[in-house]
Amino acid sequence: MNDKYALPELPYAYDALEPHIDEKIMRLHHDEHHQGYVDGANSALSQLVEMRKEGTFDQIKPVKRDLSFNLSGHILHSIFWESLSPTGGGTPSGAFAEALAHDFGSVDSAIGEFSAAAKNVEDSGWGMLVYDHLPTSCS
Template sequence: MAFTLPALPYAYDALEPYIDEETMKLHHDKHHNAYVTNLNKAIEGTPDADKSLEELVAKAGTYSKAVRNNAGGHWNHTFFWDILSKDGGEPTGALLEDINATFGSLDKLKEELNAKAAGQFGSGWGWLIVNKEGKLEISSTPNQDNPLMDVAEVKGTPIIGIDVWEHAYYLKYRNVRPDYLKAIWNVINWTKVAELYAAAK
């Protein structure tokens, strides 16, 4: 069964002024759609055509570059849309307690994750994960890899993922990745992040 492009859970302009409408249209309709299309091409007529996206991602290192990159791109972007919202609130409860205990404060978490994401050479992602020990940890991955993959240096369950490919921010922020990283915290959906955190724990 072929993979399909999920609809955005909000309007293209819903994240203005932090993420502009034109970027959202290109990012979702063109970039994400290309990962879905190319993943379907890569697995068509193979035994992998029956596998779930999660199965393809988990064993990404055993697949061709086309499957690894496009399965990762599809999973990462689907995840990314879901953790963004104009009315995302603030972290509370157990999640906030864990953030404070691990990083010292929410501002420190933002600072450390932004530094990791800004320092990712070339294209990639910055992540906040729940690691195998059940602890919060910051990591980054190149290209469309993610911490669920067997090839990830730091493995765990993502609860925040920040896309630092240039197509995610270049129209509005040009080459100033740190400005984009500072702005994106205004549209993090902390309700969704808390759900992911609870499930991972």
């Protein structure tokens, strides 16, 4: 297997988010935690390649589970690093704020619902706001 997942470089210095997130936490979370997801995804992918070569799939369920878990951790962290910025933050505005107000009643309501949902994610606290073109209710 030649293709492997790789840890992306941070788009800013490790200390760029201080005082909100310090350099030590950034290094730990990026270099060790995120790297663990990359290593786990690559290991599971290697096992899957071997299974396919041998035609033996008795351990497919745990390998696919490990691949799914670690690859999603890698992808979410990659998005996470790109979402942070030393010059970011603040209250949403413009078309984004209008969409939040339309769909959630207000920006504050959207933030409250999103925060509650993220805090209640089993074992991770991850939350991601994404757009889905389908309506939220069927009529």
